[in-house]
Amino acid sequence: MNQKIAVLDYGMGNLRSVSKAIEQVAPGAEVRVTDDHDWIRRADRVVFPGQGAARDCMAAIGRHHLNQAIREAVEEKPFLGICMGLQVLMEFSEENEGTELLGILPGRVIRFSGEMPGGRGLPLKIPHMGWSRVEQARPHPLWEGIEDGSRFYFVHSYHVAPEDEGLVAGVTEYGVRFASALARDNLFAVQFHPEKSADAGLRLLENFVRWMP
Amino acid sequence: MGLAKRIIPCLDVDAGRVVKGVKFVEIRDAGDPVEIARRYNQEGADEITFLDITASSDERETMVHVVEQVASEVFIPLTVGGGIRTVEDVRRMLMAGADKVAINTAAVFNPGFVREAADRFGSQCIVVAIDAKRVNGEGEPPRWEIFTHGGRKATGIDAVEWARRMADYGAGEILLTSMDRDGTKIGFDNRLNRAVAEAVPIPLIASGGVGNLQHLVEGITEGGADAVLAASIFHFGEYSVGEAKRYMAEHGIEVRQ
Numbered sequence: 501m502n503q504k505i506a507v508l509d510y511g512m513g514n515l516r517s518v519s520k521a522i523e524q525v526a527p528g529a530e531v532r533v534t535d536d537h538d539w540i541r542r543a544d545r546v547v548f549p550g551q552g553a554a555r556d557c558m559a560a561i562g563r564h565h566l567n568q569a570i571r572e573a574v575e576e577k578p579f580l581g582i583c584m585g586l587q588v589l590m591e592f593s594e595e596n597e598g599t600e601l602l603g604i605l606p607g608r609v610i611r612f613s614g615e616m617p618g619g620r621g622l623p624l625k626i627p628h629m630g631w632s633r634v635e636q637a638r639p640h641p642l643w644e645g646i647e648d649g650s651r652f653y654f655v656h657s658y659h660v661a662p663e664d665e666g667l668v669a670g671v672t673e674y675g676v677r678f679a680s681a682l683a684r685d686n687l688f689a690v691q692f693h694p695e696k697s698a699d700a701g702l703r704l705l706e707n708f709v710r711w712m713p
Numbered sequence: 714m715g716l717a718k719r720i721i722p723c724l725d726v727d728a729g730r731v732v733k734g735v736k737f738v739e740i741r742d743a744g745d746p747v748e749i750a751r752r753y754n755q756e757g758a759d760e761i762t763f764l765d766i767t768a769s770s771d772e773r774e775t776m777v778h779v780v781e782q783v784a785s786e787v788f789i790p791l792t793v794g795g796g797i798r799t800v801e802d803v804r805r806m807l808m809a810g811a812d813k814v815a816i817n818t819a820a821v822f823n824p825g826f827v828r829e830a831a832d833r834f835g836s837q838c839i840v841v842a843i844d845a846k847r848v849n850g851e852g853e854p855p856r857w858e859i860f861t862h863g864g865r866k867a868t869g870i871d872a873v874e875w876a877r878r879m880a881d882y883g884a885g886e887i888l889l890t891s892m893d894r895d896g897t898k899i900g901f902d903n904r905l906n907r908a909v910a911e912a913v914p915i916p917l918i919a920s921g922g923v924g925n926l927q928h929l930v931e932g933i934t935e936g937g938a939d940a941v942l943a944a945s946i947f948h949f950g951e952y953s954v955g956e957a958k959r960y961m962a963e964h965g966i967e968v969r970q
Binding site: 516517520521524551552553614620621622623625626627628629630631632633651653655656657672673674695696697698701702 | 915
């Protein structure tokens with residue numbers, strides 16, 4: 501039986517790279533970019549990408565009636581959040597003068613401070629854009645075969661601040677040390693873009709499609 | 714700080730084919746953007762930029778297919794510039810698999826376009842490309858103005874002011890090319906780079922004039938750039954991206970290796 505992998509589509513940006521990267525590491529799998537609830541329910545795994553502003557993301561999730569499907573998937577099957585797909589799992593974001601999020605994980609989303617020194621006499625640039633190291637805060641099946649401290653590609657101006665330190669699976673430094681990966685049971689969510697992180701990113705996706713939590 | 718400085722090879726594409734020749738050993742088709750992108754990815758490029766120099770509008774669509782093909786097998790960020798004039802142009806490139814678009818001339822004629830594109834798609838995917846030329850007289854403090862149409866038309870707009878304004882409008886990054894240095898191989902104009910790096914809160918990509926690996930280092934240390942873009946030194950096999958990274962690392966610059 502070929503497994504089914506749903507890439508949640510709620511109109512926030514291009515999901516082609518995400519689905520192509522998954523197809524690359526899961527030959528034979530049926531990868532579908534979809535907002536169809538029945539298909540998402542039948543899927544073996546769910547990938548929840550996202551980009552853009554928090555308020556737009558939440559509105560788009562509402563428009564596509566994906567709120568319930570996301571909650572069910574988080575409870576039931578291997579679930580991978582990417583970028584905004586990590587942030588909107590939290591309770592509240594500072595973005596857009598304050599935005600209520602899905603509240604699946606306790607904690608907030610806060611902005612990087614542009615007051616921080618960025619080196620060579622210049623302030624820290626925002627967005628945080630480029631390749632940064634991810635320290636593996638603890639062993640996890642999704643880190644398998646990935647050297648601790650490997651670099652992944654990031655693009656973001658806000659980062660998550662979970663209430664429960666126990667959720668943190670990866671830490672990155674950019675002006676501050678922030679949680680760049682969270683994990684709980686069958687849920688794994690990352691701030692970086694594995695689909696744009698060359699070999700390390702593809703390995704993480706490959707680990708995800710094989711993951712049996 | 715932990716953030717690697719980026720090396721970005723840039724490819725000129727005309728009607729779907731890479732021009733200005735790329736000389737790799739063991740490459741079957743030096744004009745194939747997919748094959749060249751794959752090669753740069755293997756060498757450790759941090760991103761790839763495609764500049765569409767297609768003159769005929771009939772062949773614009775070709776670039777969309779190039780991006781689709783590259784994005785299907787090269788999993789690093791891709792930027793596309795050249796001929797991006799409308800929100801629809803931006804959308805098409807992003808849907809094809811580009812991560813960012815570079816807007817140049819259209820921003821000058823309609824600055825609101827940058828704001829509109831950033832609002833619609835997010836600042837992270839909007840790069841404003843600036844072609845700047847030094848205009849001060851001898852003995853005067855340095856001043857640069859922006860030029861459009863591939864550097865052929867003067868605008869009278871101050872380059873540093875312009876960069877600041879574009880950042881305010883929502884640009885996520887500035888791609889800054891020195892027209893004085895482009896093609897000279899004598900190194901970046903790092904006074905220009907430094908002036909812009911100090912003026913804007915967003916990342917700066919330095920471009921124009923790279924002839925050796927020390928120039929890449931200087932773009933970072935003297936110019937204050939976050940990324941360095943180069944074409945010919947990589948295309949003609951003078952240096953590989955891997956060599957460039959080793960050289961930069963030896964000179965104390967943090968790179969992804």
